[in-house]
Amino acid sequence: MxxxxxxxxxxxxxxxxxxxxxIRQLPGRLAQGVKSLALAVARIFVGIGRDLADLATTxxxxxxxxxxxxxxxxxxxxxxxxxxxxxxxxxxxxVFLLYMLFFGGAYLAKWGxxxxxxxxxxxxxxxxxxxxxxxxxxxxxxxFFVLAFLYTWRANVKQNxxxxxxxxxxxxxxxxKQDVAALADxxxxxxxxxxxxMGIFLxxxxxxxxxxxxxxxxxxxTHQPPGKLFTWVGLDNFRTMLSAGSANxxxxxxxxxxxxxxxxxxxxxxxxxLGMLVAIMINKKGIRLKKMWRTILVMTIAIxxxxxxxxxxxxxxxxxxxNSYLMQWGWISKPLPFWQxxxxxRVTIIVINIWIGIPYMMLIxxxxxxxxxxxxxxxxxxxxxxxxxxxxxxxxxYMLFVTGPYLLTSFIGNIxxxxxxxxxxxxxxxxxxxxxxxxxxxxxxTWLYKMTVNNTDYKxxxxxxxxxxxxxxVINVVVYNAIPSVKNEEDFQ
Amino acid sequence: MANKQQIPEVETYIDHEAxxxxxxxxPKLHSKKGRERRANRAIYITLTIISIIxxxxxxxxxxxxxxxxxxxxxxxxxxxxxxxxxxxNYRYLFEDGQYLKWYSxxxxxxxxCSVLQTGxxxxxxxxxxRMRFKGxxxxxxxxxxxxxxxxxxxxxxxxxxxxxxxxxQEGAIPGLILIYVASSGMGYYISKGFFDTxxxxxxxxxxxxxxxxxxxxRxxxxxxxxxxxxxxxxxxxxxxxxxxVFASYVAFGKSDSYNVAVGLYRWVNTMDFxxxxxxxxxxxxxxxxxxxxxxxxxxxxxxxGVTGGAVKG
Numbered sequence: 001m002x003x004x005x006x007x008x009x010x011x012x013x014x015x016x017x018x019x020x021x022x023i024r025q026l027p028g029r030l031a032q033g034v035k036s037l038a039l040a041v042a043r044i045f046v047g048i049g050r051d052l053a054d055l056a057t058t059x060x061x062x063x064x065x066x067x068x069x070x071x072x073x074x075x076x077x078x079x080x081x082x083x084x085x086x087x088x089x090x091x092x093x094x095v096f097l098l099y100m101l102f103f104g105g106a107y108l109a110k111w112g113x114x115x116x117x118x119x120x121x122x123x124x125x126x127x128x129x130x131x132x133x134x135x136x137x138x139x140x141x142x143x144f145f146v147l148a149f150l151y152t153w154r155a156n157v158k159q160n161x162x163x164x165x166x167x168x169x170x171x172x173x174x175x176x177k178q179d180v181a182a183l184a185d186x187x188x189x190x191x192x193x194x195x196x197x198m199g200i201f202l203x204x205x206x207x208x209x210x211x212x213x214x215x216x217x218x219x220x221x222t223h224q225p226p227g228k229l230f231t232w233v234g235l236d237n238f239r240t241m242l243s244a245g246s247a248n249x250x251x252x253x254x255x256x257x258x259x260x261x262x263x264x265x266x267x268x269x270x271x272x273x274l275g276m277l278v279a280i281m282i283n284k285k286g287i288r289l290k291k292m293w294r295t296i297l298v299m300t301i302a303i304x305x306x307x308x309x310x311x312x313x314x315x316x317x318x319x320x321x322x323n324s325y326l327m328q329w330g331w332i333s334k335p336l337p338f339w340q341x342x343x344x345x346r347v348t349i350i351v352i353n354i355w356i357g358i359p360y361m362m363l364i365x366x367x368x369x370x371x372x373x374x375x376x377x378x379x380x381x382x383x384x385x386x387x388x389x390x391x392x393x394x395x396x397x398y399m400l401f402v403t404g405p406y407l408l409t410s411f412i413g414n415i416x417x418x419x420x421x422x423x424x425x426x427x428x429x430x431x432x433x434x435x436x437x438x439x440x441x442x443x444x445x446t447w448l449y450k451m452t453v454n455n456t457d458y459k460x461x462x463x464x465x466x467x468x469x470x471x472x473x474v475i476n477v478v479v480y481n482a483i484p485s486v487k488n489e490e491d492f493q
Numbered sequence: 494m495a496n497k498q499q500i501p502e503v504e505t506y507i508d509h510e511a512x513x514x515x516x517x518x519x520p521k522l523h524s525k526k527g528r529e530r531r532a533n534r535a536i537y538i539t540l541t542i543i544s545i546i547x548x549x550x551x552x553x554x555x556x557x558x559x560x561x562x563x564x565x566x567x568x569x570x571x572x573x574x575x576x577x578x579x580x581x582n583y584r585y586l587f588e589d590g591q592y593l594k595w596y597s598x599x600x601x602x603x604x605x606c607s608v609l610q611t612g613x614x615x616x617x618x619x620x621x622x623r624m625r626f627k628g629x630x631x632x633x634x635x636x637x638x639x640x641x642x643x644x645x646x647x648x649x650x651x652x653x654x655x656x657x658x659x660x661x662q663e664g665a666i667p668g669l670i671l672i673y674v675a676s677s678g679m680g681y682y683i684s685k686g687f688f689d690t691x692x693x694x695x696x697x698x699x700x701x702x703x704x705x706x707x708x709x710x711r712x713x714x715x716x717x718x719x720x721x722x723x724x725x726x727x728x729x730x731x732x733x734x735x736x737x738v739f740a741s742y743v744a745f746g747k748s749d750s751y752n753v754a755v756g757l758y759r760w761v762n763t764m765d766f767x768x769x770x771x772x773x774x775x776x777x778x779x780x781x782x783x784x785x786x787x788x789x790x791x792x793x794x795x796x797x798g799v800t801g802g803a804v805k806g
Binding site: 193282300304321444468469 | 532533536537539540543544546547548550551552554569570571572573584592613615616617619620624626632636638639641642644645646647648649650651653654671672674675676677678679705706707708712731734735737738742754757758761762771773774777780781784788789792795796799800
């Protein structure tokens, strides 16, 4: 498409054009991604090669202190007077060796099978065998520990090399006191990030790696440790999830995925436009009590969702007050199936979500609307534009431009919007046509929850989790390239 | 002609509002202002309807919390206004003991989270905003990718991890605090965005004068960051009140370790047939009131946080 043609399009058409271009470019980009990944891997190997060479030369050219440090970490540092550094290295090595010897090594050794000694009953006594769960979990931990050890060992060697160079040039090494002082100054980021990184590593990275691995095992209620073992099954679970047939989840999965996307679309864009509309109404010149209107709307943000949504879900129940009053007034003869009929339930959820979602958008839009230069409207008014024209030509493009990233995060957030679905419908109505305990309003994320808590089908929960990740990542990549980035601000005039 | 037809219509409307004299003197502006007024009237009507819809469920909730479960009906009934106002539900909440336990559990979790999470989030965001070091981009990318995994995926692994240390069931409170706080550094985006807006020259001039990074952080950046500190504390305090998933999973089967969300969810969904509905309403009201008051007191900071975060993405 020629530049001139592109410029003649309206904002909306430009967005669609960029979106379609972004989708068309996806294969190319994927290929590029694979290529850069391969390059990265190659670079890693080259780096390792260079590292090994460096290790060898350091060993050969280094003095005896350096050479000893290859086997006793921190020896060189202590011998050269950097006692604190040396002791830390040494301590790490001792802890690592003890850990591997008495704890981690055994778990890592059984990683290939996830345990082969069954739990048996001898007479009335239970003799516990291997625990596949712990083998997998501690295996992951140990693997990370080994990597950390390799990294630290390399750092320890590098320390020696640098120290030798510094001493050769006649300068002094840093004392332990200086090292500690640096932690509040040049190395302050280490102090700041140490605890958060540990937390994220232990409570996010390890569990996620663990669960990714679970997706490739047969861990479920029939293989529950410590009573039973589970083991690797390759891609079987993904096949069960994605292929059709009565024993598989294929049709249920496509149903749930489709609804997840439909839900995310409506939840995002309905709230976006309605919230903007409400913000425009409240901010209009001449409307009084602005603060009061805003406060009333924000009530749904302030009150915890489990109170408001649970109550509203009961309001719409078959014996809830809405049906009761409609029947008392004689408008209907039998209760409306808000939560019993798939279509009713889906529409009800989307409508109630407006109640929860508009206030956020109203707050955001209010801030942005105030930033739109007033002279834009002034000149438009002089040119004779009416309110609708001004909205279409000024307000909307400006909003879309500024809130592009917000729309993206909001869409992703809605894909993972557990609370609204879980508290309102609990995923129901259920159906025999859907497998895996799924209901017609289940999102992938609530299905994951049910798989974990109700079905204790951990392997499938893990598969769903990986799929949610893939969906999120793909949407992020595709859309992020389509929205005007914040950088080229001159795009909007 | 058209103008003349509009005038009477406009005049009757203006009678309700102030400023009639000036309007009548300028018939040309009149029609335009009249249109404006009609538009405003439509907006007022719309906003009133919206407000009613927005507030109705909360009014209903409060109304039903006053229906006695002893003398009237504690379940779901087909009328809103109780036949006799009573405080039986609230009395039950205070005398039963269980609800107070849930409430104090949640309060303890919320207090710890608000302090500890703030420490975590501010550390991460300050380091990423102000300092340039090896692995910074890698760190941010890893967090971005980790964020794309659904949070509940890790539930089972976390449960068993906590169980190893006895932090489930009886020990669910410290266990939950640990879960909420440990990974909270991943939510650094909004406060990093805030730190980014504070000019770097402030740091640099202080550093030239010999101040350490730590000093700059404590004495220069923190005093300027009151809004974002309050926002972070507020979020840390409010989030635990609404968490059902982790709280119910970690405290599984041990009702003394529930938080209010889990306890009340059980009242309304599994013990519904025993007429716990009005007691749920009362319990909900008691949770909502302090949180709402707190929210409106700090609303300014919340709005700053939300809008700042949205625009920067």
